[in-house]
Amino acid sequence: MLDPLFGVWASPDCLLARTPGISLLFERTASGGAAALALTGERDGRVLFDTRLLASFDLEAGEARVRALDLSDERRQLVELDPEGTLALGRHELVVTASGDRLVLALGGRAVEELAEGRLHVLAPTGTRHALELVEQIVPVEPDECRECAPGEVAACLQEWSLGTSVWQNPDTGFVSLTINTNRHSFAAGYGPAGEDSFVLLRGGRVRATRHGAVFVHDCRLVDGAGELTAFLAPDLLAAARTGVPVEVLGFGHRVNRPTEDGVYWALDRFEPDRITLKGFGEREYVLDRPTADYPGLVERFRFDDYDAAPAGRTRRPSH
Numbered sequence: 001m002l003d004p005l006f007g008v009w010a011s012p013d014c015l016l017a018r019t020p021g022i023s024l025l026f027e028r029t030a031s032g033g034a035a036a037l038a039l040t041g042e043r044d045g046r047v048l049f050d051t052r053l054l055a056s057f058d059l060e061a062g063e064a065r066v067r068a069l070d071l072s073d074e075r076r077q078l079v080e081l082d083p084e085g086t087l088a089l090g091r092h093e094l095v096v097t098a099s100g101d102r103l104v105l106a107l108g109g110r111a112v113e114e115l116a117e118g119r120l121h122v123l124a125p126t127g128t129r130h131a132l133e134l135v136e137q138i139v140p141v142e143p144d145e146c147r148e149c150a151p152g153e154v155a156a157c158l159q160e161w162s163l164g165t166s167v168w169q170n171p172d173t174g175f176v177s178l179t180i181n182t183n184r185h186s187f188a189a190g191y192g193p194a195g196e197d198s199f200v201l202l203r204g205g206r207v208r209a210t211r212h213g214a215v216f217v218h219d220c221r222l223v224d225g226a227g228e229l230t231a232f233l234a235p236d237l238l239a240a241a242r243t244g245v246p247v248e249v250l251g252f253g254h255r256v257n258r259p260t261e262d263g264v265y266w267a268l269d270r271f272e273p274d275r276i277t278l279k280g281f282g283e284r285e286y287v288l289d290r291p292t293a294d295y296p297g298l299v300e301r302f303r304f305d306d307y308d309a310a311p312a313g314r315t316r317r318p319s320h
Contacts, residue, residue, distance in 0.1 A: 001098060002042055005113065006140065008185045009120050009132035010241040013233075015204050015220055016122065016132055017180045017187045019165055019300055020140050023049070024180060024187050026204055026220040027124050032057035032231035033222055035202045036125045037178070037189050039071065047094040047105050049112065050074070053191060054087040054125055055202060057222050057231035064224035064231075066200050068191045071167060071176055078174055078192040079200060081224070087125075135241040136184050139303040143293045148273040158209035158276060159183060159307060161288055165300035175199075181207070183305045185241070186216055199225030208245035208307060212252045213278055215245050217263040 002020070009016040013028040023038040037053035053068040067087040070076035074091070094105040094112055103115040114121040120132045143164075149157040162181040169176050175192030186207040191200045205219040219240045223230040234240035245263065252267035266278035266286055274290040291298060 001096065001103070002047070003140075004103060004115055005120065006138040007134050008136040008138070008182060008241060009122075010135050010238040011130050011132050012236045012238050014122070014124065014130040014132060015233075015237045015241060016120075017182075017185070017204065018120075019138055019180060019302075021300055022165055022178070022180060024178075024189060024202075024204070025122070025124060026202070026222070026233065026237075027126065027128065027130065028233050028237070029056070029058075029126065031061065032059040033220065033233050034124070034126050035189075035220075035222055037068075037202075042096075045096055047096055048091070049094050049105075049107075050091040051089050051125065053079075053189065053202075054089060055200060055222060055224075056087065056126075057224070057229070059229070059231050062229065064200070064222075064229060066191070066198075066224060068176075068200070070169075070174060071178070072169070076174065078176065079198045081198065081200075133238060135238070136182055138182055139305075141301050141303045143291070143295065143298060143301045145292060146290050148290065149271045149276055150273065152211075154211045154268060154271055154276065155209045156304075157271075157290070158214050158288065160304045161276070161290055162186075162207075162209075163302045163304060164291075164298050166297045167299055168297050182302060183307060184208070194225055197225060201225075206241065206243070206245050208247060210247055211268070212247075212249060213265060213267040215247050215251070215263045215265055217245055 005018050015026045017024045023040055025036045027034050035055045039050040041048045055066045057064045066079050066081040067089055068079035070078055092107050094107050097104045104111050105113040112123050122130050146160050165180045167178050173193045178189045180187040187204040189202050202222040206217045208215050219234045221232040251265045266280045269277045269279045276288045278286040
């Protein structure tokens, strides 16, 4: 029933990655930006919406307020940067109703997500409502073996091997790293203890794989920690999300690894049938292994579509 919701959605001031199990939302605010990460799941005509992270970045005040819980243990708090208690995490069951082309997820009679006439209307945790347009559809599939890498297959393998939602956690500190990778977009949430302090990185943007490596363009980037406070959101998130990733071959030699309009470049270093190694900023290596059906950390898998054939699909009629 909820398949029409799954995708990358955007408006000029909001960007959302919505999968069967995850909702990661970014929104522009008057003083910076905000983000929300929730676990979701459908059961008996109801949808569980379990918010595990809320973040509000105020660049005018030079501060970030963040509350975040462990993804696997809701009793474990990983980040507490909200001394006034203004961020309210919560677990709710939403009632699902479908009628014609309209699909509504509501709490107490109030729509939290409403798909109508091709737009997804969402109620953000800040209380702001956004009317989002679909920029890329996400089609969940069962995990399976991916193709082996060979000459001429580097670009396809970089794209296919990355698809899906993955979660890793540091067994000692509890630091969480979550990624959502589609055919044309990439999202990440990393948060938790970092030494005596905490570190929060929330990002979303566009990605493109090539035979020379991969390029990522930030559309949203919220960071608090390690001496950095950043709240970057593209001036028009809908226009940005619809734009393809420009690739400058010489950029792979520059190996820029910071949020710029030119993107972040990871250059191909070498490949084997089951592994691709890229190099980025400071000659740091990034290793991508070919996923198997039981690949560790992979919690959702998405359908592979050719990059140029993977813009927004048409919203499908909700089924009852």
